[in-house]
Amino acid sequence: MSFQKKYSIIVIASKDEKDFSLLSKLKNKFSGHEIILSIDADNQISIETLNEINLNINKLVKVPDSTRGKSLNAGALKAENDYLWFLHIDSQIDRIEREDLNRLQKKQLYF
Numbered sequence: 378m379s380f381q382k383k384y385s386i387i388v389i390a391s392k393d394e395k396d397f398s399l400l401s402k403l404k405n406k407f408s409g410h411e412i413i414l415s416i417d418a419d420n421q422i423s424i425e426t427l428n429e430i431n432l433n434i435n436k437l438v439k440v441p442d443s444t445r446g447k448s449l450n451a452g453a454l455k456a457e458n459d460y461l462w463f464l465h466i467d468s469q470i471d472r473i474e475r476e477d478l479n480r481l482q483k484k485q486l487y488f
Contacts, residue, residue: 382479385411385456388434389448390466392417397426399466400433407475411435414466415452417443 386403394416403412414430416422418439422430430437440451449463462478464470 382460383410383458384460384462384478385413385458386462386464387413387415387449387452387456388464388466389445389452390414390416390420392419394420394466397430397466399468400430402470404433411456411458413438413452413455415440415448
């Protein structure tokens with residue numbers, strides 16, 4: 378029996394971001410893991426986009442006067458799992474598989 382680690386996947390986005398397709402990819406590929414979107418509070422997301430986002434995430438964190446660091450920290454504070462995976466909204470995850478997450482060890486970094 379293999380131990381399945383639970384991740385909180387924290388995705389950050391700037392105030393100018395319009396493409397949130399990564400969120401549906403994450404939900405499809407990594408279901409069962411927590412997905413948190415940490416976004417600049419000044420992002421003018423349309424209602425339609427916001428509704429779509431809410432179908433693909435567990436938590437939405439709006440960060441006023443956001444910087445990359447503030448967004449990462451705000452997402453981490455909302456995380457419920459011991460393992461955190463930080464991504465930017467334009468990250469490419471096509472070559473990352475569920476098994477890759479299970480092989481990571483505590484305190485191990487990948488770039």
